[in-house]
Each structure stands twice: as C-alpha cells, then as structure tokens.
Amino acid sequence: MKAQRNVWGEEILSLARSDDRVLVLDADLATSTQAVQVATELPDSFVELGIAEANMVGVAFGLTTLGYRPWLSTFGVFLTCRALDQIRMMVSQTNAPVRLAGAYAGLLNGSSGKTHQDIQDLATMRAMPNMTVLVPADEFELAAMMPWIADHDGPVYVRVARDAVEPVFDADYRFSPGRVHVLRQGDDVTLVSTGVQTSRVIEAAGLLAEDGIEAKVVHVSSLKPIDEDGLVEAIGASPLVVTVEEHSVHAGLGGLVAEILSGRGGPRVVRHGLEDRWSESAPNDFLLDKYGLSPRRVADRVAQALGARSHGPRVTAG
Amino acid sequence: MRTTQQEEASPQELHGALDTQALEKIARRVRWLIISTVANSKAGHIGGPLSAADMLVALYFNEMSIDPSQPHAPDRDRFILSKGHCSIGLYSVLALRGYFPVEELATFDHGGSRLQGHPDMKLTPGVDASTGSLGQGLSAGLGMAIGAKKLDRDFHTWVMLGDGESEEGQVWEAVISAPRFGVDNLTAIFDVNGLQQYGWPAQERDRFDRSEPLGHVDLEAVLTGFGWNVLTVDGNDFGQILSAFDQVRAWHGTSGKPTAIVSRTSKGQGISFTQGVFKWHNGVATPEQLAQARHELLGNDPEGELQ
Numbered sequence: 001m002k003a004q005r006n007v008w009g010e011e012i013l014s015l016a017r018s019d020d021r022v023l024v025l026d027a028d029l030a031t032s033t034q035a036v037q038v039a040t041e042l043p044d045s046f047v048e049l050g051i052a053e054a055n056m057v058g059v060a061f062g063l064t065t066l067g068y069r070p071w072l073s074t075f076g077v078f079l080t081c082r083a084l085d086q087i088r089m090m091v092s093q094t095n096a097p098v099r100l101a102g103a104y105a106g107l108l109n110g111s112s113g114k115t116h117q118d119i120q121d122l123a124t125m126r127a128m129p130n131m132t133v134l135v136p137a138d139e140f141e142l143a144a145m146m147p148w149i150a151d152h153d154g155p156v157y158v159r160v161a162r163d164a165v166e167p168v169f170d171a172d173y174r175f176s177p178g179r180v181h182v183l184r185q186g187d188d189v190t191l192v193s194t195g196v197q198t199s200r201v202i203e204a205a206g207l208l209a210e211d212g213i214e215a216k217v218v219h220v221s222s223l224k225p226i227d228e229d230g231l232v233e234a235i236g237a238s239p240l241v242v243t244v245e246e247h248s249v250h251a252g253l254g255g256l257v258a259e260i261l262s263g264r265g266g267p268r269v270v271r272h273g274l275e276d277r278w279s280e281s282a283p284n285d286f287l288l289d290k291y292g293l294s295p296r297r298v299a300d301r302v303a304q305a306l307g308a309r310s311h312g313p314r315v316t317a318g
Numbered sequence: 319m320r321t322t323q324q325e326e327a328s329p330q331e332l333h334g335a336l337d338t339q340a341l342e343k344i345a346r347r348v349r350w351l352i353i354s355t356v357a358n359s360k361a362g363h364i365g366g367p368l369s370a371a372d373m374l375v376a377l378y379f380n381e382m383s384i385d386p387s388q389p390h391a392p393d394r395d396r397f398i399l400s401k402g403h404c405s406i407g408l409y410s411v412l413a414l415r416g417y418f419p420v421e422e423l424a425t426f427d428h429g430g431s432r433l434q435g436h437p438d439m440k441l442t443p444g445v446d447a448s449t450g451s452l453g454q455g456l457s458a459g460l461g462m463a464i465g466a467k468k469l470d471r472d473f474h475t476w477v478m479l480g481d482g483e484s485e486e487g488q489v490w491e492a493v494i495s496a497p498r499f500g501v502d503n504l505t506a507i508f509d510v511n512g513l514q515q516y517g518w519p520a521q522e523r524d525r526f527d528r529s530e531p532l533g534h535v536d537l538e539a540v541l542t543g544f545g546w547n548v549l550t551v552d553g554n555d556f557g558q559i560l561s562a563f564d565q566v567r568a569w570h571g572t573s574g575k576p577t578a579i580v581s582r583t584s585k586g587q588g589i590s591f592t593q594g595v596f597k598w599h600n601g602v603a604t605p606e607q608l609a610q611a612r613h614e615l616l617g618n619d620p621e622g623e624l625q
C-alpha cells in the first residue's frame with residue numbers, strides 16, 4: 001500500500017528523465033508533495049518559485065509558450081483557490097498544457113485543518129473550459145494516469161492524496177479518459193464514488209451486504225471528460241443512486257452525476273459528501289467519522305436513504 | 319528540446335532603423351487610431367493606451383526583433399501587455415506594423431472579431447500572451463525568460479505594466495522572484511501615467527482631482543532593492559526611450575539581472591482634452607472632440623488618412 005504522493009514523486013521523476021518537456025515547478029512544498037525527488041535527482045528539471053502560487057501559475061504558462069509542459073507542485077487549495085484567477089486566464093483560456101497536481105486535496109491533509117482542506121476543487125475545475133479533471137482511486141490509477149497527462153495537449157487538474165488507502169486496482173490497470181468503472185455488483189442501490197473515497201465506499205458496500213443490502217459500486221476517476229452513456233449504463237436499473245465524495249456536496253461528483261441523470265429521467269440521486277460547513281484539524285479517522293465519510297457512516301447514510309434499518313449511529317448530517 | 323513550431327527565418331533586426339522624428343509621426347497616427355477606433359466601437363480605454371503609445375511605437379518600430387509576417391517565429395522578441403485593458407494601443411501599433419490590416423481596427427470589440435477588448439493570444443497575430451485580469455503579465459514574461467535561459471535562446475522578453483496595476487500583489491511576487499533566475503533577458507516597463515480609473519482623492523473629500531497610484535512609493539528604490547536594474551525615462555520622449563533601450567541591450571546576457579524601466583508618462587498624453595484627465599481612463603469622443611483630436615494629431619497630413 002503506497003501513498004499517492006509518493007507515487008507522484010516517483011512517476012514525475014521517471015517522466016522528467018525521459019521527456020525534457022517536463023518541468024516541476026514548486027511553491028516551497030517539495031518535501032510534502034514529493035517533488036523533492038526531482039529536485040534532488042534532476043535539478044535542471046526543477047524550478048523553485050517560493051511561496052507565491054499566483055506567480056508560479058503565470059511562470060508555468062510562460063514556459064508552455066516555449067514547448068515545456070510544467071507540473072505544479074503545491075497543495076491543491078493553493079492552486080484552485082488562491083491561484084484560481086491565474087488558472088482561469090493564463091491556463092484555461094489559453095488551453096496551456098499546465099499540469100496542476102493538487103496535493104492533499106480533500107479532507108485529509110495531515111491535521112492541517114480547514115485552511116488547507118480543498119473541498120471545492122472539483123466544482124471549480126469542472127467549470128473551467130478546456131480543463132481535464134482526474135481523481136485517481138489509488139496508487140495504481142495515479143501511476144497509470146501520469147503518462148497520459150504528460151502527453152495531453154491541454155491543461156489537467158489531478159488530485160493527489162496525502163495518505164495511502166487500500167488499493168482498488170492493481171498494477172495491470174490501464175487508464176482511459178472518461179471511462180467509468182463498475183467495481184462491485186448489486187441491485188439495491190448504486191454508489192458512485194471518486195478518488196481515494198472509493199476504497200472506503202467498497203468497504204461500506206461490504207458493511208451494507210452484512211445487512212442484506214446489495215450495493216453496486218461505480219468509480220468515476222475522470223470527472224472531465226466523462227463517458228455519460230457509460231455512466232448511465234453502469235447505473236443500469238438501480239432504483240437509487242448515492243454519490244459519495246471527499247468534497248463539498250455542491251457541484252463536485254454529486255453535481256456531475258445529478259446533471260447527467262437529470263437530463264435522462266434517471267433514478268433519485270442522493271449526494272453525500274461534505275455538507276455546507278467547514279471542517280477542523282484532527283486525525284483522519286476522527287474526520288472521516290465526524291464528517292460522514294468513514295465506511296460505517298457511508299453505509300448508514302445509504303441505509304437511511306433506502307429507508308432500511310441501520311446498525312450504526314443515526315446520521316444527523318450528510 | 320523538441321519544439322512544436324517549425325524553425326523559421328530569423329526575425330528582423332531593427333534598432334536604429336528610425337529617428338525620433340519618424341517615430342513621433344507614427345505615434346501621432348497611433349493616437350489617432352486609438353481615439354477614433356474607440357469612438358467607432360462606442361466603448362474602450364483611452365488614457366492608458368495614449369500614455370503607453372510612444373513606448374509601444376519605439377518597441378515595435380525601432381527595437382524588437384520581430385517579423386510581422388511570422389508572428390510565431392521561435393526567436394522573435396516577446397512583448398506582453400500586462401495592462402491588457404490598453405489593448406487598443408497595442409492593436410493600433412500592430413496594425414501599423416503590418417500584423418493585420420489597419421481596416422480591421424474597425425472590428426475592435428465587435429462579436430467575432432480577432433481584436434477583443436483584452437488581448438487574446440489565440441486570436442490576434444502578434445499577441446504573445448493573453449492578458450486582462452491585472453497583475454499577471456510579469457509572471458508570464460518571467461516564465462518566458464526562464465525558459466529562454468534554459469534553452470539557451472537569445473530573444474528578449476518585454477512586459478508593460480501600469481502603475482495602477484502594480485497595486486496587485488502578484489506583480490510583487492514576480493518582482494521578488496525574477497532576480498533569482500538571472501533573467502537579464504527580461505525587461506519590465508512600468509508605465510507610470512499617474513492616474514488609475516478612480517483611485518484615491520488627491521485631497522480629502524476631493525471629487526475631481528485624483529492622486530497617483532504609486533505616488534507614495536519610491537518605485538526606483540523599491541525595484542533596486544528587490545535586485546533589479548532600474549532606468550527612469552520620460553516615457554513620452556523618444557530620445558530618452560531609445561537611450562534606455564540601448565542600455566537594456568547592453569545588459570542583455572551580461573548583467574545577470576532583470577531590468578525595470580520606470581516610464582513616467584501622462585495619462586491621455588498627446589490630446590489636449592484627454593491629457594491628465596482621469597475621467598478619460600475610458601470614454602467615447604464626440605464628433606467635435608474627434609475632429610479636434612484629428613486636427614491636433616494629424617493636422618493636414620495626408621498620410622494620416624488611415625480610416
């Protein structure tokens with residue numbers, strides 16, 4: 001079991017070795033994001049820009065005009081919130097091949113709390129024309145995405161989680177943009193998840209099975225582009241869809257699924273994720289439980305949505 | 319490194335091609351195109367384009383290595399108009415320089431036009447970076463300058479900022495980081511025209527007289543302190559502009575530092591009723607004002623018959 005940030009560090013070093021268009025631009029977080037591997041091994045492929053993310057995005061754009069394909073190393077929140085306007089104008093409007101590696105995105109960021117939790121990144125990046133938005137489930141999916149990102153001609157936002165999760169895929173995984181993955185079959189409900197939350201959702205499906213509820217699990221790692229027909233087909237005749245994400249319930253994966261299904265007369269959609277409030281600094285298990293994203297809390301939420309009896313604590317939020 | 323563009327012929331070397339008298343004549347035509355185009359489009363900025371016009375003319379007609387027939391030539395000098403709302407000044411110069419027909423200025427700000435309200439590098443020949451949201455251009459220029467150094471390419475990157483624009487924090491992120499990279503192939507021109515769209519009153523409760531955006535800042539000392547070469551010029555005086563360019567060229571590849579030109583100008587420069595009047599940040603001239611501007615700028619010059 002390996003953390004995505006470590007995989008990112010290893011893969012970006014490998015890409016930089018083989019492709020001289022690859023540069024890593026860092027905003028003083030190389031040891032956290034693991035860009036330090038490039039800084040140490042290939043200093044010519046590494047550009048330190050200090051704690052100045054807006055400037056870093058502009059510099060990245062300037063480098064693309066000379067054929068470079070820069071990867072930005074910092075926490076997701078400092079890209080998609082702090083440098084949102086720079087991404088909008090210099091990257092999205094110009095379709096520049098800048099790679100935004102949103103480290104530590106989501107709720108879990110090593111007890112840094114709400115100042116560092118990026119829970120709106122999928123909403124804002126989805127709404128950016130030209131932007132590809134990828135949220136890998138585990139170490140294998142991220143590793144498979146990176147060579148594709150390296151060759152893609154437009155801008156890409158990819159979430160890179162801080163901590164390891166139980167893998168969903170294995171070393172044979174092949175990435176295909178837009179594709180949705182059915183990871184578990186079940187007729188009672190379809191759980192649609194993204195990123196490292198999918199690992200916890202599979203566990204939640206196991207808990208539901210103990211209560212006699214059979215949940216299908218669909219993993220969406222390519223929020224944009226997305227194979228809409230593939231998603232509808234994957235959901236099939238499910239009477240209920242519950243989206244689950246380590247992101248605000250507004251306009252992320254839940255928004256995406258609701259947008260697609262609302263146009264097709266699909267089943268009821270319940271969006272589960274971070275409700276409209278700020279979180280706090282605490283250990284991962286505490287946060288997942290309190291904010292409704294632990295396997296137990298997800299299972300309870302699904303059971304509640306189905307009107308079934310739940311063994312866990314009552315869900316009051318989420 | 320692989321490049322995405324085919325190698326093309328070298329851009330033209332220009333410096334010293336024109337004397338100050340010839341440049342002044344071109345600048346008068348540029349000023350006429352600015353005010354008449356904005357009047358034609360019934361919206362647009364006036365004061366900033368007019369203050370920057372001489373510097374733009376000097377760059378495009380007497381300094382930068384460029385070839386209008388090859389706007390993407392890999393080794394061309396780059397120019398970024400960070401104060402993107404002054405686009406009509408840049409478009410007027412690009413048109414006279416031959417990047418696109420002067421007649422196309424009539425489409426400025428119109429739907430479907432290549433000449434958008436703010437410069438769009440994907441649409442307009444000769445525009446090296448899209449700008450408009452203020453404060454971002456110097457970062458882009460820094461990226462180009464770092465890239466040129468890494469690739470051992472010899473072109474120079476010029477960025478023009480406004481003094482009002484320099485209230486944006488990102489400008490100073492770029493200023494503080496640039497000297498670390500030894501980019502003596504980067505020049506930032508601060509067009510200090512002394513007024514912004516509204517800004518602060520010159521005196522308390524003053525409604526009609528506005529103070530300088532950076533009036534309380536010793537800009538030369540600040541930039542020097544951040545590690546830049548600094549030159550100060552009257553940016554509406556071609557003699558001083560060309561002297562500064564000579565110095566920039568001498569520092570290119572030798573000084574190890576980026577250069578800032580503090581270009582002190584007048585907002586609305588060159589037309590009597592716009593000069594120094596903050597309300598002419600933007601505006602549409604009446605037919606009478608247009609006639610007066612035309613008379614002041616072109617007189618009876620038949621070569622001024624551009625539109």
